[in-house]
Amino acid sequence: MEVFLQQLINGLTLGSIYGLIAIGYTMVFGIIGMVNFAHGDVFMVSAFIGLICVLLLTTVLGMSSIFLILAITLVVAMVFTGLVSWAIERVAYRPLRGSFRLAPMISAIGMSILLSNFVQVAQGPRNKPLPPMVPDVFVVMERNGYEVTLAYKQIIIMVVTATLLAGFWWLVQKTSLGRAQRACEQDRKMAALLGVNVDLTISLTFVIGAALAAVAGVMYLMYYGVVNFADGFVPGVKAFTAAVLGGIGSLPGAVLGGLLIGLIETLWSAYFSIEYKDVAAFSILVVTLIFLPQGLLGRPEVEKV
Amino acid sequence: MASLDPVAGARAPILAVDHLSMRFGGLIAVNDVSFVAARGEVTAVIGPNGAGKTTVFNCITGFYKPSAGRLALFHGGAATPDELDAVTASGLSWGRTGAGALYLLERLPDHKVASWARVARTFQNIRLFSGMTVLENLLVAQHMSLTSAGLLNPAALLNLPSWKRQQKGAMDKALYWLDQIGLMERADDPAGDLPYGDQRRLEIARAMCTNPVLLCLDEPAAGLNPRESAALNELLLSIRRDHDTSILLIEHDMSVVMEISDHVVVLEYGCKIADGTPQEVRTDPKVIASYLGVEEDEAAVVEAEVGA
Amino acid sequence: MVHPPVADIPPGSLPSGSVPQVDVPANGLPALAPLPPAVPRQGSVVGSAVTDAVVSGLLTGLLLLPLVGFRATESGSGPLGLTYRFGLVAVFAGIVAVLRLVLNLTVWRRGRKVKTSEGPSAFATLALKAAPALRPAFFSFAIAYPFLAILLSGGLSPSRYWVDLGIYVLTYVMLGWGLNIVVGLAGLLDLGYVAFYAVGAYTFALLSTSVPVNDFFAGHLGEGFWTAWSFWLCLPVSGILAAFWGVILGFPVLRLRGDYLAIVTLAFGEIIRLVLINWVSLTNGGAGISSIPPISFFGVPFNATDEGFAAKYGLDFDSMHRIIFLYFVILALAALTALVTIRLRQMPVGRAWEALREDEIACRSLGINTTLTKLTAFATGAMFGGFAGAFFAVRVRFVSPESFTFMESAVILAIVVLGGMGSQMGVAGAAILLIGGMEMLRNLSFLKADFLFGPDFDPSLYRMLIFGFAMVAVMVWRPRGLVSSRLPTIFLKERKAVSSALVKEGHG
Incomplete structure (x- = not known):
């Protein structure tokens, strides 16, 4: 029971991070129907931007307020990652829009290779550790000598995720940008005819997705305290799994899927074998796609004859 | 209404549709429709938009599994009611009969409706293999007759003489149909490059290359100009005349329907409202009402006005 | 009133085939040749190219600033430190700006007659x-x-x-x-x-x-x-x-x-x-x-x-x-x-x-x-x-x-x-x-020469970077690949390649 509770806490934390990345996948898929393979690497880039920002704030400017540092880092990472994602869409995807379906996918794979190797070249291949930023923990309960702890950083992750998701939800539900996005999802040509700036809407979708991935990147950096240039692939695939599990194209689905994947991964590691935790994630992906291709909250696709 | 028992009908049936119903969620697209298509005839299914014509077609050709009903197709000749009941009760999808064989189409997956029961079809929005040439389109259609020895036929892999003979037969058949539709000159052009009318006829020729006993055409005249429409009529009549193939077609174009069909079934809102020869159907008040959008009791007035 | 050169109309604003290549004479009937009022003048081509170059240079600089401009460096077992390479960022930004300037004035020049080839591309015919x-x-x-x-x-x-x-x-x-x-x-x-x-x-x-x-x-x-x-x-x-x-x-x-x-x-x-x-x-x-x-x-x-x-x-x-x-x-x-x-x-x-x-x-x-x-x-x-x-x-x-x-x-x-x-x-x-x-x-070891990047430079590190870049570039350049047309498997009189526009890519 104690172990389960502890894993529940850990799983929800991890799941929040996956959920934030998954939104980027699901939004981009929804609006232009492509799997943005480079999104996992965008997440990794954002963690590096966060790392640089933290180092700059602490070692150069000598700041010590953790909350101020985190807040500034979040904003900086969101802005710069958004810019990176905007540039990627502009350079690698927009010229291919409406052409051959495989071309953007190959372009995205190329972009993913480019990003991870760019970071390797620019920042070096070794793990980049940070001193623990928020080391305090809070003991939730104790029984039989086993402490169930809730780290402050876990609380931060969940609170920040929840807050940003609420803001994001407002953005896509209540603003004209959200309406334009939904219109483009339904029918891009018609939306353009009705005066929606399709290019801008798609660009902003990429930017928003990247900004949320940047939040995930900073949270990841704070949680694990270390980042590596190769860290984009596996969280990327897991977040994609989350998006698929929740029903690709569905925003609440992405968050739900993220939480589920986080929980499954931590519980699997705790009760079965930690070696096969990635196999578990991939297997869920396969099983979901085969038996429930529309996901938990997605709309089923009907074949037209 | 005429007796729906396929075996009791005067004309020898090829397809007997019995109490066919198709529901999509809460929507009833086809509601208890029964009719018989006779061997060697052209049967037309007409009706206003949304009447459920294409749904009936998709059920017959196996693309949809009907919610209820029986679709019996007869090879050779009609089956006796006992044979029909025996196969239905057996749970099998087909059975031998005194006259030949009997297939229950609702129990077959789509590709077996085409390959076993030999029902071929065309589509409302033409579905050609646009990146393949006209000739290749006709050869793909003979896939089944060429793969009787298995998909990875070693004779074919090694290009042995037995295979070359088979290949030649397929080629001859393709050329025959190219000639029939007048596209011999364009054999090596991609199908996607053909004009619309030619694409329609190529799709029909491709369907005919599968040696069907029943050819189902989904709005073959849609989008054709009068000249192309006339060429289509001629092609359909020649198919009925020269080949052992019965035709079932959906059509909006009344001139096509009246000119070439022997038997017309009229659907409205998923139900059958009339069934008979073109003459009978043309004067049926219900049909007139449905086509002209008036109530049934006003139909007589309308009838008098249009002079039918 | 002198009409500005028509060739300055942005290429997107008219179908490429219909862009007239000669100046409309000053006495031409305005009603017959209505022109959009805000057609940029010849001089502004250079101006807009420069603006574009500056903007893209700045953007490149901004993009590269966090990860190229700074580097989190390990110093022994101690905490990470930062080193700065702003010069490198400036160099890259400069390269991009100059490149775009040159391209905007030559290949991408507005109103430049764009060759639109009908039918199979040169590659396809050659192939x-x-x-x-x-x-x-x-x-x-x-x-x-x-x-x-x-x-x-x-x-x-x-x-x-x-x-x-x-x-x-x-x-x-x-x-x-x-x-x-x-x-x-x-x-x-x-x-x-x-x-x-x-x-x-x-x-x-x-x-x-x-x-x-x-x-x-x-x-x-x-x-x-x-x-x-x-x-x-x-x-x-x-x-x-x-x-x-x-x-x-x-x-x-x-x-x-x-x-x-x-x-x-x-x-x-x-x-x-x-x-x-x-x-x-x-x-x-x-x-x-x-x-x-x-x-x-x-x-x-x-x-x-x-x-x-x-x-x-x-x-x-x-x-x-x-x-x-x-x-x-x-x-x-x-x-x-x-x-x-x-x-x-x-x-x-x-x-x-x-x-x-x-x-x-x-x-x-x-x-x-x-x-x-x-x-x-x-x-x-x-x-x-x-x-x-x-x-x-x-x-x-x-x-x-x-x-x-x-x-x-x-x-x-x-x-x-x-x-x-x-x-x-x-x-x-x-x-x-x-x-x-x-x-x-x-085999780019010649780059290790002192006058280029110095002996510390490891060219093999850049392999995958260049590979990824090449994948993106080639896709943008030729989305259907080098040989995009399809050769039929059988023919009656003549084997004609099928243009890639007709060949589907599958959906499964």
Whole structure:
């Protein structure tokens, strides 16, 4: 029971991070129907931007307020990652829009290779550790000598995720940008005819997705305290799994899927074998796609004859 | 209404549709429709938009599994009611009969409706293999007759003489149909490059290359100009005349329907409202009402006005 | 009133064909030639180009600032420090700005007459004209290649690098041709092709190093039999097992379409790799399987003994004999792949694959069992992947899960898409370009010269960076690959290439 509770806490934390990345996948898929393979690497880039920002704030400017540092880092990472994602869409995807379906996918794979190797070249291949930023923990309960702890950083992750998701939800539900996005999802040509700036809407979708991935990147950096240039692939695939599990194209689905994947991964590691935790994630992906291709909250696709 | 028992009908049936119903969620697209298509005839299914014509077609050709009903197709000749009941009760999808064989189409997956029961079809929005040439389109259609020895036929892999003979037969058949539709000159052009009318006829020729006993055409005249429409009529009549193939077609174009069909079934809102020869159907008040959008009791007035 | 030059209308504002290239005379009737009021003047072309260059330079600088401008540096075991490289950022920003300025004033200049070619592109016409000669030329060159390498490099031993490179490239040519069946012909997107490569490699590695199998053959056919013959006996087994896995993995995923299929195959590929890592008792985990027996000349070992290849055929022993033999083995395997594919395309099953790519529903209406057709495509492609895997294992004589990452699948898929889906010669060309090019990037040691980047510069680090960049650039440049048109499998009078605009890409 104690172990389960502890894993529940850990799983929800991890799941929040996956959920934030998954939104980027699901939004981009929804609006232009492509799997943005480079999104996992965008997440990794954002963690590096966060790392640089933290180092700059602490070692150069000598700041010590953790909350101020985190807040500034979040904003900086969101802005710069958004810019990176905007540039990627502009350079690698927009010229291919409406052409051959495989071309953007190959372009995205190329972009993913480019990003991870760019970071390797620019920042070096070794793990980049940070001193623990928020080391305090809070003991939730104790029984039989086993402490169930809730780290402050876990609380931060969940609170920040929840807050940003609420803001994001407002953005896509209540603003004209959200309406334009939904219109483009339904029918891009018609939306353009009705005066929606399709290019801008798609660009902003990429930017928003990247900004949320940047939040995930900073949270990841704070949680694990270390980042590596190769860290984009596996969280990327897991977040994609989350998006698929929740029903690709569905925003609440992405968050739900993220939480589920986080929980499954931590519980699997705790009760079965930690070696096969990635196999578990991939297997869920396969099983979901085969038996429930529309996901938990997605709309089923009907074949037209 | 005429007796729906396929075996009791005067004309020898090829397809007997019995109490066919198709529901999509809460929507009833086809509601208890029964009719018989006779061997060697052209049967037309007409009706206003949304009447459920294409749904009936998709059920017959196996693309949809009907919610209820029986679709019996007869090879050779009609089956006796006992044979029909025996196969239905057996749970099998087909059975031998005194006259030949009997297939229950609702129990077959789509590709077996085409390959076993030999029902071929065309589509409302033409579905050609646009990146393949006209000739290749006709050869793909003979896939089944060429793969009787298995998909990875070693004779074919090694290009042995037995295979070359088979290949030649397929080629001859393709050329025959190219000639029939007048596209011999364009054999090596991609199908996607053909004009619309030619694409329609190529799709029909491709369907005919599968040696069907029943050819189902989904709005073959849609989008054709009068000249192309006339060429289509001629092609359909020649198919009925020269080949052992019965035709079932959906059509909006009344001139096509009246000119070439022997038997017309009229659907409205998923139900059958009339069934008979073109003459009978043309004067049926219900049909007139449905086509002209008036109530049934006003139909007589309308009838008098249009002079039918 | 003098009209501004019409050629300054932005190219997007009028259909390119209708842009008049001569100035409208000043006395021309305004009603007949209405012009948009805000047409930029000639002088502003330079102005807007400069603005564009400055903006893109600034953007580049901004993009590179966080990760190039700063570097988190390790200092011993202490915490990370920061080093600054703002100069480098400025250099890159400058390069981009100048490049864009030059391009805006030349190639991308507004109103510049853009050649719009109708019909098949120059590449397609060229490919069509050269097509009959291309394949024999390719194979003749491939056969002559090792001899050329020996001649040009001046001896057996010095040619080793070139023959090795040839083997390496041909392996990818073969993998590309194998995947081409699945992706190019049947239109099924497979991102986990490397799984079959791995199955082939591990099948051979496990069987050839297996003690019980060795003992069994030693008991019946003599000591040393298994070492000498294992490759030749295992090669078909590897292919069959890979095909079997193709069917097993293919069966559940065939109902999926498009990107979903791609993702599931990716996941399968990763699952197989992770199982190879974690199933230590069978595969020795991440440490891999070593001491795989080398290839034999159909039972005759390549060694210096009296029983060896050199002694038996009266040659002086040279380790290059084995390498050259390996080269011809992979050439033969690649040729087999090509020939079988060519035959299959002319058979009903191959036509069904292509028809499936064009329209699955129409296929079903013609009685084609699409499940079976997809499975044969998967299995055939997987079989060739398995052959290539067995060859990989016998060449390197060591297998580990490291060799079968997603990156390999991505590279093979990139070769197929870059080559032009469905075109064998295009795929071969792409493999030579990509793999050969990547190898060439290893040899950039001249960049280490003091006057360039200095001895600390490691050019091999930039290989994958350039590779990724090239993938994006090529896709943007030619989304349908090098050879985009399709050659029909049969013709009545004349073989005409089918333009890529008509050829579908499949949806599954």
